[in-house]
Amino acid sequence: MIPLGASHPLELAKTKMPSICCDSLVLGGGLAGAAAASALAKRGADVLLCEACPELAHKASGNAYGLIMPYITDRPSNFERAYSAGFTFTRELLTGDLAKSSLFHPSGGIQLPSTQRLERLVATQNPLLSPCTVHRVSAEEASQLSGIEVSSKAFYASEAGFVSPRDLVHAMVKHSVKVKTSSRAVSLQRTAGLWRTEISTGEVVESQSVVLCAAHESTSLDCAQLLPVEAVRGQTLLLSPTAHSQQLKTLLCFDGYITPESSGLHLAGALYRHQDHRTEALSEDSTEILERLRRWTPSLFPAGTAPQAARACFRTSTFDRLPYVGALPDFSSMRSEAQSYQSGTDLLARVQMRPLPGMYVSLGHGSRGLNSCPMSGEIVARLISNEPLGALSDVAQILSPERLALRILSAAVA
Ligand SMILES: Cc1cc2nc3c(=O)[nH]c(=O)nc-3n(C[C@H](O)[C@H](O)[C@H](O)COP(=O)(O)OP(=O)(O)OC[C@H]3O[C@@H](n4cnc5c(N)ncnc54)[C@H](O)[C@@H]3O)c2cc1C
Numbered sequence: 187m188i189p190l191g192a193s194h195p196l197e198l199a200k201t202k203m204p205s206i207c208c209d210s211l212v213l214g215g216g217l218a219g220a221a222a223a224s225a226l227a228k229r230g231a232d233v234l235l236c237e238a239c240p241e242l243a244h245k246a247s248g249n250a251y252g253l254i255m256p257y258i259t260d261r262p263s264n265f266e267r268a269y270s271a272g273f274t275f276t277r278e279l280l281t282g283d284l285a286k287s288s289l290f291h292p293s294g295g296i297q298l299p300s301t302q303r304l305e306r307l308v309a310t311q312n313p314l315l316s317p318c319t320v321h322r323v324s325a326e327e328a329s330q331l332s333g334i335e336v337s338s339k340a341f342y343a344s345e346a347g348f349v350s351p352r353d354l355v356h357a358m359v360k361h362s363v364k365v366k367t368s369s370r371a372v373s374l375q376r377t378a379g380l381w382r383t384e385i386s387t388g389e390v391v392e393s394q395s396v397v398l399c400a401a402h403e404s405t406s407l408d409c410a411q412l413l414p415v416e417a418v419r420g421q422t423l424l425l426s427p428t429a430h431s432q433q434l435k436t437l438l439c440f441d442g443y444i445t446p447e448s449s450g451l452h453l454a455g456a457l458y459r460h461q462d463h464r465t466e467a468l469s470e471d472s473t474e475i476l477e478r479l480r481r482w483t484p485s486l487f488p489a490g491t492a493p494q495a496a497r498a499c500f501r502t503s504t505f506d507r508l509p510y511v512g513a514l515p516d517f518s519s520m521r522s523e524a525q526s527y528q529s530g531t532d533l534l535a536r537v538q539m540r541p542l543p544g545m546y547v548s549l550g551h552g553s554r555g556l557n558s559c560p561m562s563g564e565i566v567a568r569l570i571s572n573e574p575l576g577a578l579s580d581v582a583q584i585l586s587p588e589r590l591a592l593r594i595l596s597a598a599v600a
Pocket residue numbers: 213214215216217218219236237238239242243244245246247248249251252253254351369370371372399400401403404418419420421422455456499500501502548549550551552553554555556557559
């Protein structure tokens with residue numbers, strides 16, 4: 187390509203591009219981005235949040251309601267530790283700092299034994315590891331608690347509830363966060379100790395740190411292209427209540443879920459469609475959600491019920507179903523180094539972990555973003571502010587993107 191001269195109009199336009207300066211730039215205006223921006227702003231940082239869409243919470247975080255349910259298990263695992271900590275963190279945020287916004291519907295939740303794992307768990311007496319009070323309940327107790335007829339043993343989580351993710355996003359960025367919508371980050375470069383992020387408006391944002399919270403779309407940016415993520419399609423429905431469904435007092439979770447009526451509607455979801463990139467809501471998916479619901483509670487909605495509205499969106503899944511949260515290593519240069527070795531043994535000992543200075547991520551929150559995003563925002567803010575991680579240090583280690591190193595390096599030499 188022939189280089190353009192410095193006086194060429196395109197080159198002049200580049201040098202004249204207006205610059206915006208801030209301490210931290212957060213990319214992505216969903217739950218993850220709003221949580222990180224809010225946690226940084228609380229520490230007095232000058233934070234700019236850029237969202238590609240014309241409004242915040244337009245993608246996965248745009249459902250009418252989302253459930254905050256604990257992960258129910260009797261086995262310790264990284265998944266259990268991370269989501270237990272996240273559940274507690276989100277509950278404290280909603281009933282503490284954000285209590286005045288009255289966002290949280292503390293309905294409690296019934297979990298039906300819809301998988302083999304849950305069937306086994308409901309049948310044993312093993313102590314549960316849930317972060318809040320979860321009881322095994324008989325069918326009669328489940329019916330009494332939920333207000334509708336339940337025909338199997340179940341679990342009851344008294345501290346579960348639901349919230350509008352969109353309202354939560356807006357509540358989190360309400361104070362001290364500057365927001366720019368219709369502003370997609372298109373490229374990032376690090377020069378002279380600062381990140382220069384070009385956004386789709388033609389402006390360039392200069393910041394000391396960048397927090398990448400653009401879910402699966404993050405991988406369109408060079409620095410995150412090696413992160414293994416999958417966009418998994420799901421769908422939610424809004425249903426007008428029936429005389430019977432109005433009796434439902436708690437969340438009801440099965441191989442789907444439904445909320446109690448709120449503002450004249452129930453929300454039901456959600457399906458996991460892999461390798462399906464269709465963005466529009468599908469009538470066959472609405473039918474499937476309602477059929478699953480009828481299998482557990484046949485009389486809640488009559489056959490042939492049509493939803494008031496349906497919405498499709500994509501969760502971002504990771505290889506181990508845990509989000510990537512924390513400082514982002516420079517995987518590209520680590521991979522190049524790995525490729526220069528003859529053998530793939532001891533790669534982790536030979537290739538040094540190199541961070542991309544000032545680059546952080548909070549993405550891959552899967553189907554439990556209401557549990558994980560607020561806590562992840564706090565972890566990122568503590569890392570950027572050089573604060574001790576305290577009680578979150580264990581979880582921060584579990585969620586660190588450094589756990590990807592072996593995968594990425596091994597693939598490079600395979
Ligand atoms: C059908 C369905 C039902 C769900 N139900 C629940 C539930 O009940 N409970 C629960 O806890 N979780 C639920 N989830 C999961 C939850 O919605 C997600 O985990 C959460 O919303 C993820 O938030 P996020 O900010 O990471 O992603 P998103 O909300 O997708 O936000 C990412 C944002 O980044 C923006 N963006 C992309 N590229 C760029 C760029 N280059 N520059 C700037 N901005 C960019 C996007 O426009 C988007 O707004 C559900 C998910 C689905 C799909």
